[in-house]
């Protein structure tokens with residue numbers, strides 16, 4: 027079992043919240059585990075337990091060269107005494123970036139494939155080929171979203187969060203949002219901020235909800251306006267925002283997920299999206315390992331703890 031640290035919900039105080047008469051807090055999932063932080067802790071927890079229950083000794087998963095999921099999977103497997111294999115998108119990717127160096131340090135065996143091949147990663151032929159190469163393994167999909175991941179993320183919200191009128195989270199595959207939706211209370215509104223460009227995510231989330239028989243008691247809002255250019259893309263406005271947020275609140279954000287979500291949230295506040303008396307919980311889903319990779323790639327140093 028992966029064991030969680032107690033997670034704090036910290037109030038965020040700012041004149042604009044007073045002016046709009048709203049209360050805002052942040053759930054610091056980035057501190058749930060030292061080496062498996064953020065939502066990835068919840069997504070991996072039951073999957074690794076299942077791998078062990080099935081008697082597997084190795085997990086295999088997929089990701090990009092800077093992936094939080096690869097970083098967390100490597101650490102979680104190491105933590106539980108499982109071997110790990112990471113199939114990385116792009117033969118041309120930077121093999122010594124901080125994320126992959128860390129994963130390798132945790133004992134993950136990295137295997138680089140072309141972008142074309144990567145697109146076929148969910149086909150039976152490809153999985154069979156991997157089994158031929160590596161032997162038996164427990165497969166965790168790219169981004170880690172599957173029913174056991176959703177079971178894990180449905181445990182993020184607890185009784186202590188019933189008082190909130192709004193819950194805000196970032197969206198990648200939607201697995202975290204789906205779990206949150208499952209534990210949503212009546213009259214709560216869950217707002218997901220997509221870090222990917224495009225409306226396709228609405229359909230994907232719909233399918234995820236149907237496939238996992240999730241019928242949220244509360245209301246869902248999916249926001250696709252705050253992708254800042256698309257997945258893993260960024261603007262100087264976003265970088266400035268992350269710096270400003272650090273200065274105001276002492277909380278580091280990442281540029282792929284949490285920075286976009288919190289920037290989107292502030293924009294909604296300014297546009298009076300939240301009525302007076304709203305109590306809003308922002309979920310810090312982690313991702314801070316990526317700030318080292320971001321520095322490695324761009325030379326821009328983002329705040330980190």
Ligand SMILES: *Cc1c(COP(=O)(O)O)cnc(C)c1O
Nearest residue numbers: 198199200201202283311312313
């Ligand atoms: C992976 C990740 C997400 C996206 O989670 P999904 O369940 O794929 O939607 C959001 N925030 C951070 C920091 C992540 O690492």
